Amino acid sequence: MKITQAVHSFPPEIGGVERHTYELSGYLSKMGEDVVVHTTVESKKQEKFAVKSHWGLRFPFFSSVIWVPFLGLKLAMEDTDVYVSHGYGSLMPFCTALASIITGKPFVFTVHGYPQLSGLGRIAQWIYRNTVARVVLWRAKKIIVVSREAKYFLQGQTNKNKLVYIPNGVDTNEFQCPPFTEGEYITYVGRLDKDKRVGMLINAMGKMGKKEKLLVAGNDEGERPGLVELAENLGVDAEFTRVEPEEMPRVYCYSKAIVLPSRYEGFSLVWLEAMASGRPMFSTPVGQAPELFREVYGENAEKFLFPDEEGLINRLNYFIENEEEFAEIVERAQEVVKEKYSWKAMAEKTLKVYESVVRRK
Incomplete structure (x- = not known):
């Protein structure tokens, strides 16, 4: 299966979304899937999957809000079976949803957390929820949530039958420490x-x-x-x-x-x-x-x-x-x-979700 992922940040940047996308892409590639990741970060060349970096206009105060000009069209030019994007609050899922609309290919949205913001952040979140998120949640065939709390908050914004809970994983062989x-x-x-x-x-x-x-x-x-x-x-x-x-x-x-x-x-x-x-x-x-x-x-x-x-x-x-x-x-x-909580098990569950939307397209 050809899988196109879009995420606002990626290693060498450090963070949960970055690590999740990196590990998931690696394990999907090991399982024989063809993965390409579009991001705004200049990343090291990966052995098992492709990474394409794009310039993006960064908005102050919100690290995930990065606008990549014409990204929707660039994603639409990919030869892919399914589009995947990450991060509630990011603009990348909106661009990915546009590519899905243009090509008719299925789109899966992964939500890593539902921010509880205050002040200016709360206003920005309200605007996002009533504009960008409406398009993204409508277009997504499935919405993977890594926490049950995020699933709870999203139930009022989309068809709850779209929501699939798959937690994060960890490479247990990588973390070997003394007492x-x-x-x-x-x-x-x-x-x-x-x-x-x-x-x-x-x-x-x-x-x-x-x-x-x-x-x-x-x-x-x-x-x-x-x-x-x-x-x-x-x-x-x-x-x-x-x-x-x-x-x-x-x-x-x-x-x-x-x-x-x-x-x-x-x-x-x-x-x-x-x-x-x-x-x-x-x-x-x-x-x-x-x-x-x-x-x-x-x-x-x-x-x-x-x-x-x-x-x-x-x-x-x-x-x-x-x-x-x-x-x-x-x-x-x-x-x-x-x-x-192995990444291998989580990647297998995630792949089944991708396969289900490809069969239904």
């Missing part, structure tokens, strides 16, 4: 934007008064200078770095624990990668986190979920003072993730 007790850092992995609330983690570590070191690994979207200043003012021993995707396993191995204080998530790959690495994963109870954490941590899930800064302080303090207590819990979580 977390040998790690040096409390680590944040992800973009540096306001909705990730890295400042909450820095504030928490400053108030804890412990000598733990903080590692912040991810792409800056305008927040880094303020976060660096905050860490310096609070006396937090913090290291800020941008790492390539292939270096991510090393980041987890250096870490004692991973913290994700996001305002919203769909199904964060950081959760799975941390768990697969045998690292305690602390997160706000957003998106798929409550369900996933109950699945992997069982009755201990609340030890890893925190609602606010005070909750984070309490959980990190307890963890640091009782590390040995967490060893068996973390080991069980690692086994569950390796058993149930």
